[in-house]
Amino acid sequence: MSNSEWPLWEVFIRSKAGLHHKHAGSLHAVDQQMAIENARDVYTRRNEGLSIWVVESKHITASDPEDGDMFEAAKTKAYRHPTFYDIPDEIGHM
């Protein structure tokens, strides 16, 4: 039995309540249920997770890493970072 024909899935794990799901890696599985089970076995063995999302990799649309122009415009706009405000001392660490 080979799993080379099994579809590829991307796995997202939420490690703590309140945090968002974070990409953990990918795996092969024949269906959604098996993808969840496999993700449990492969990515949460050391108590890493409270919740798992899986999505078949083919459903992810990705930007082209070669397309440098896509992010170019944002590079020179430092003013978009909220670093120009004076924070009163009483607020403390933000």
Added chain:
Amino acid sequence: MGNNNNLLEYILRIADNSLILGHRVSEWCGHGPSLETDIGLTNIALDLVGHARTLLDYAAEVQNLDKSADDLAFLRDVRGFKNCLLVEQPNGNFADTIARQFLFDSFNYHFYEALQESQDAQLVAIAKKSIKEIAYHYRYSAEWMIRLGDGTDESYEKMQAALEQLWTYTDELFRMDALDEAMLEAGIGVDLKLVKIYWNERVDHILAEALLSRPKDAWMQKGGKQGMHSEHMGFILAEMQWMQRAYPGLEW
């Protein structure tokens, strides 16, 4: 002391089921049909060895001979092991392993469920802790039964053949001998007749969903619980115990 001997023997039966099946399943480590199933099976093996460890710790305490769980695991010989014959059967192909796991998990789940009602506080604590993992093992093996039974012609044939092959070892799981009766009487042991009712329901339900047929009861094997094992047992122990036998007391 007689009662303690009974208790010790009873704990060994439960512990050895987990230890020997855990060892068997661990043989898949690095050989699984896919990376995902490899790690899935290895997790199950580790859970089972973990259950065995807790139980053998308790057995060593009951035995009160200044021996450890390791002594019980690695220094007993074939006749000293009290696991049922089902768990010592070879891994075979993936369908054989899944069938063995499914038949055992379905039993083990209901056994541990009943064990939670025991008068023995230590067994209750162990059962409560282990049953969550056993429930997961059951889910894993049941889903694979359905996937392979209701899969391709080839997977169906292999699954059905595996069931036929292993069916002869299922009756022993529920066969009450004098020790089982005595432990039930004492309020410590489990009523295997009840476990069988739940097991039948569970197995029939999954087999129906998997489009597999329940094998007919024919000649049923027994003896493992009394220490009379199949020819496989010596080979299992040879591999499992060789290090402690060759280098007594070795730690790492």
